[in-house]
Amino acid sequence: MIPERCGLDACRWCDRDDLVCRFCDGSGWWRPEKPQREAGGAIGWTRVDEPCRMCGGTGKEHDPLPVRG
Ligand SMILES: [Zn+2]
Ligand SMILES: [Zn+2]
Incomplete structure (x- = not known):
């Protein structure tokens, strides 16, 4: 059972689901x-x-590497 949100109020990362956490591969x-x-x-x-x-x-990416360019 994966929680929808990490527990932070108004977490901007939990608002999106297009990025998968690179540490757990979204699991x-x-x-x-x-x-x-x-x-x-x-x-x-x-x-x-x-x-x-x-x-x-x-399972949602919360600290993606900055994209340059
Ligand atoms: Zn979050
Ligand atoms: Zn993770």
């Missing part, structure tokens, strides 16, 4: 890998699912 979720100490003391990596912080979980 609203990202899956970073986090280090986790395993039983033997070794450091392993575990994949976690988190709401995308860059777009507030909306």
